[in-house]
Amino acid sequence: MQINWCSSVPATVPPPAARSARLRTLLRREGLSGILLSLPSKIATDSFGAARVMVLENKLTGPLGMIPAEPNLVIRQMDESDLQRFREPESFLKERRIADFAARLKSGRRCFLALAAGRACGYGWLSRQTEIDARCGIEILPGEDEGYIYDGFVFPAFRRRGVYARLLFARLDWLQREGCQRVYSIVFSNNVPALNAHWQAGFRPYGQMSYSKIFNLRWRRKYALCPPGAGSQ
Numbered sequence: 225m226q227i228n229w230c231s232s233v234p235a236t237v238p239p240p241a242a243r244s245a246r247l248r249t250l251l252r253r254e255g256l257s258g259i260l261l262s263l264p265s266k267i268a269t270d271s272f273g274a275a276r277v278m279v280l281e282n283k284l285t286g287p288l289g290m291i292p293a294e295p296n297l298v299i300r301q302m303d304e305s306d307l308q309r310f311r312e313p314e315s316f317l318k319e320r321r322i323a324d325f326a327a328r329l330k331s332g333r334r335c336f337l338a339l340a341a342g343r344a345c346g347y348g349w350l351s352r353q354t355e356i357d358a359r360c361g362i363e364i365l366p367g368e369d370e371g372y373i374y375d376g377f378v379f380p381a382f383r384r385r386g387v388y389a390r391l392l393f394a395r396l397d398w399l400q401r402e403g404c405q406r407v408y409s410i411v412f413s414n415n416v417p418a419l420n421a422h423w424q425a426g427f428r429p430y431g432q433m434s435y436s437k438i439f440n441l442r443w444r445r446k447y448a449l450c451p452p453g454a455g456s457q
């Protein structure tokens with residue numbers, strides 16, 4: 225797999241709505257005090273700072289470990305008719321995000337959806353084509369027998385029940401059946417829950433990336449492969 229620094233936006237992301245429409249929607253949903261209270265931390269976390277990111281690899285050697293089935297929890301591929309589930313209160317996504325998902329599905333990208341008693345509780349995407357991770361400012365190019373898993377999320381009300389671990393296994397299983405020999409995933413180094421779930425699913429450190437950023441401007445960008453046999457802790 226190859227990684228290049230790049231500042232483009234993923235091809236499927238719809239253009240932002242007009243600023244006035246965006247502000248109206250935000251005001252309706254979060255209220256003026258909600259916006260003002262969340263603004264400083266949003267600017268601080270999204271716009272400034274240094275980031276360390278781990279590139280993880282799973283060599284898919286042998287059969288995958290299995291997690292026992294959970295009653296009422298279904299993991300399956302998502303299709304367009306599932307998108308309306310993300311307008312439910314506990315599974316809520318912004319309209320722009322739902323439009324991005326629709327464009328991804330149309331472009332042939334695949335997503336696994338977790339349903340708890342029929343409610344969308346999490347999802348995770350996979351790809352075998354070039355992808356752009358706009359948060360890190362990189363382009364990911366999987367090789368012919370390689371897969372890339374990305375954009376995994378479990379809604380807060382459903383966390384710590386093994387949903388994400390199951391979503392990881394479902395995607396690995398699908399990619400293995402498709403003939404992939406290696407699967408990659410990119411996780412921020414401070415995301416302990418996501419890293420733990422990846423170690424459980426057999427991922428190992430492959431590379432490490434770091435950069436400093438102000439808004440969309442990144443500098444001190446470094447990417448290095450980990451020494452072979454590097455441990456997971």
Ligand SMILES: CC(C)(COP(=O)(O)OP(=O)(O)OC[C@H]1O[C@@H](n2cnc3c(N)ncnc32)[C@H](O)[C@@H]1OP(=O)(O)O)[C@@H](O)C(=O)NCCC(=O)NCCS
Pocket residue numbers: 375376377378379382383384385386387388389390410411412415416417418420421424
């Ligand atoms: C990271 C995230 C997907 C984990 O979802 P989840 O369904 O709660 O994870 P799981 O229940 O499958 O947990 C798998 C393992 O991760 C670890 N883990 C989960 N939550 C944890 C936490 N808050 N702190 C430490 N470890 C945690 C545990 O080792 C857990 O195994 P255990 O259940 O045997 O203890 C979820 O917190 C999330 O959506 N976060 C925001 C988006 C995100 O970070 N996505 C990942 C991008 S790579």
